[in-house]
Structures are given as C-alpha cells and as structure tokens.
Amino acid sequence: MVDALYIHVPFCHAKCLYCDFDSRACRDRAAYETYAASMIAYLGRLGDVGALASCRTAYIGGGTPSVLGERLVALASAVHMVAPDLTEFTCEANPESFSGKLARSLARAGVTRISLGVQSFDDAELRALGRLHAADGARAAIAAALDAGLDVSCDLMCGIPLQTEASWTATLDAAIATGVGHVSVYPLTIEDGTPLARKVDAGELPEPDPDFQAWCMEEARHRLTAAGMHPYEVASYARPGKECAHNIAYWTGRSYLGLGRSAASMLDRATYDALRGDLGAPEAADEAARIRFVQTTDALPGGGDGAPAYELEELSAREAAAEDLMLGMRMSRGVGEGMLAYAREVIGTDTLDAAIDEALSRGLAVWREVDGTRRLAPTHDGWLLGNELYGLFWDLADH
Ligand code: SF4
Numbered sequence: 001m002v003d004a005l006y007i008h009v010p011f012c013h014a015k016c017l018y019c020d021f022d023s024r025a026c027r028d029r030a031a032y033e034t035y036a037a038s039m040i041a042y043l044g045r046l047g048d049v050g051a052l053a054s055c056r057t058a059y060i061g062g063g064t065p066s067v068l069g070e071r072l073v074a075l076a077s078a079v080h081m082v083a084p085d086l087t088e089f090t091c092e093a094n095p096e097s098f099s100g101k102l103a104r105s106l107a108r109a110g111v112t113r114i115s116l117g118v119q120s121f122d123d124a125e126l127r128a129l130g131r132l133h134a135a136d137g138a139r140a141a142i143a144a145a146l147d148a149g150l151d152v153s154c155d156l157m158c159g160i161p162l163q164t165e166a167s168w169t170a171t172l173d174a175a176i177a178t179g180v181g182h183v184s185v186y187p188l189t190i191e192d193g194t195p196l197a198r199k200v201d202a203g204e205l206p207e208p209d210p211d212f213q214a215w216c217m218e219e220a221r222h223r224l225t226a227a228g229m230h231p232y233e234v235a236s237y238a239r240p241g242k243e244c245a246h247n248i249a250y251w252t253g254r255s256y257l258g259l260g261r262s263a264a265s266m267l268d269r270a271t272y273d274a275l276r277g278d279l280g281a282p283e284a285a286d287e288a289a290r291i292r293f294v295q296t297t298d299a300l301p302g303g304g305d306g307a308p309a310y311e312l313e314e315l316s317a318r319e320a321a322a323e324d325l326m327l328g329m330r331m332s333r334g335v336g337e338g339m340l341a342y343a344r345e346v347i348g349t350d351t352l353d354a355a356i357d358e359a360l361s362r363g364l365a366v367w368r369e370v371d372g373t374r375r376l377a378p379t380h381d382g383w384l385l386g387n388e389l390y391g392l393f394w395d396l397a398d399h
Helices: 029-048 070-082 100-108 123-129 135-147 165-178 195-201 210-226 245-251 269-279 317-328 337-347 349-361 380-384 386-397
Strands: 004-009 057-062 088-093 113-119 151-158 182-187 230-233 236-238 256-259 264-268 290-295 310-315 365-370 373-378
Touching (some): 004 245, 029 256, 057 070, 070 088, 088 245, 100 135, 135 165, 151 165, 165 210, 256 290, 269 290, 310 317, 337 349, 337 373, 349 365, 349 386
Parallel strands (some): 004 057, 057 088, 113 151, 151 182
Antiparallel strands (some): 182 236, 365 373
C-alpha cells in the first residue's frame, strides 16, 4: 500500500546561490507543458492499476512547482483523480510565482496546503541568497494562500550571510504575524559546487557560524512555541492540527512513492513487488524487507523516452527497524511501545535496550507519557544533539 505520494517538479525561474537540489533554471513554457503532460499521463497509468488509491497524503515539491501556473492546477487535479481519499495535499510554491488566482484554482483542484519558500523577511538577506522575491512578496503570497482557505507552511533559514540576532528575531516575528499555521526552520549549509560555496572559498563571505545557528534554532523554538506553535519535529513547528501529515508519514515508516527524477520512494517489500512492473523498477534481492529507490533519469515509465533508471537501496528487516527508530526520534513524541516491541523482535531485546539505556543515561532521551501510553522521546539535549541520538539507533542496523 502506498500511503504518501510525492511528485517532483524540476524547474525554478532561477537558481538560488546556495541550492544543490535537483532543479534547473527554466522559463520555457513548452518544457513546463511537456513535463506536466507526461506526469499526468504517468499518473493515469498508475491510476489505472489502482496503485495510488490508498494514498492519504500527496506533495508536489521541487524545484518550484508554482512556476507551472495553470499546468500545476491540471497536475493537482490529476493527482486527485487517482488518489481520491487524500486528507492532506501540499504544493510547494515560491512567492514570485504565486498569486491569489493560482491559490484559488489549486484549492478548487483539491490542494489543502501550500509550503512557501520564504527563508527570510529581510530583503538584504534574500538578495544574499539569490532569492527572487522580497519580504513584501512573501507576505502577499501567504495572505493569498490563507484567503483561498489553504493551510500555509513557511520555510525559514538561519545562518544567512548578513543575518544578525535582531534580523532573525524580526523574521520569526514577521512569520508569526502572518498567521501561518506551520513553520519549518533550517540552518543554511554551504553545498559544494554552489555559487555561495565559491564565495566562501574566495573569502568573500564567511562560513555560517554553527554557534549562531544553534542560537537561532533555540530562539525559533522559544518564539514559535510562545506563539502557540509546538515543535513536533526537530525542524518543524505547528499550531495544533496543522502538523504536516505527509512528512510524518516519512518519519513513521509509511510507504511513499516519489515520481520524477531525483524523487525518492520507500516501499515495503510486498508493495514494491506489486508495483515494480508499473514503475519499470528492477527486481529486489530476496532478503530485502524494504526498498528505497531514487529515479536517476528524466524518462517516466511508458512515456516513450526510454526506460527510467533507478538507484536502489535494499534494507533488511533489521535495517528497516533501526531506520524507523532513528526517524521516530526526530519527532517530539518519539517512538511508542508498538514500534519498540517490533524492534526488539528484529534487533534483539538486549541490543535495543542497551541503546535505549545509553540514550537515557546521556540525557538524549526520556520516557514520556503521551496520550496515555509510554513513549521514548528526545529530550531538549537530544533535540540539540540530534545526530548523536539518531546515530545510537541507526548503529543498530549493523549485524
Ligand atoms: S527555489 Fe528552491 S529549488 Fe529552486 S533554486 Fe531556489 S532553493 Fe533551489
């Protein structure tokens, strides 16, 4: 069963200076049209075999899906046709290619949520990142989405060149003032090969300061929590009921299918075997319990451009259980007894309990009562030192 569907749109109006995502600067409407038409046809083929009928969430990301304009509306409608029981349907957008008209059309097509790449409410910082929008454009895009009745998430970034404590707190306050229900906060990373990396290498810009970024993350937690948004995941804050169900599916071991080049999928063995033929994906090894795969070419199965190619990662039951524990600890509610009991079976009680004891003794995790059940959850230190906590559980994958 596929629980979550992701569709990748690989176009942006221009490349941001820090970006190493799989996206290309493109303003060619014919390319948009071809891409949307081939994705819609592919969705139809998957719909014909009922592959997406069980999806509960869908997410069109990128890139910048909103550059597709009305073609994005057609794509969203096609998603809704083949996955009629969605409880959440998100489209990513950037302010410069988003409007009230597009917001209303997307809402009519069944989209429920917009994730806006805002990054900062400071114009000088936005220019330093090579973003195309200004802070007023971000405010207008958020207002347009909210007016259309859509839930809105806003991405913010810390450690941007020129950013100060004052400008970061102003950005947080500006995000809160817009009335969005969800905020994601990321530290800027300098990725090799990007224009920003070249500026850092040339000494024109300093590396982001990890201490400043840690302060920013703490300040975000403080301000967003005070404004009524709870930190339900290491980088995600939401008003009650506005958590991103699609991302929660990723963090709780649900099967998800990603369509388009560079889109990642993760399917349990039975679902993979059932869909492999329709996806044009290779056979997996007998011992694989979970298959993660990424499409590495533009071609879509049955699209007439040749067969797609995939990179496969095959996980044993033990590796899948360790991965579920690691991802579960990203979430404030942590992991419950059901997942722990399964992990004990697969990994071994003594081995798992030793890892839990270490997380407890190092102050990275704690037993917590959530909705009447006992859960192993990250502490504040576990949130700050996430890589140490996740490493403890991921190491259980080794035999
Ligand atoms: S809008 Fe997003 S995907 Fe596009 S270039 Fe900028 S950071 Fe990359």
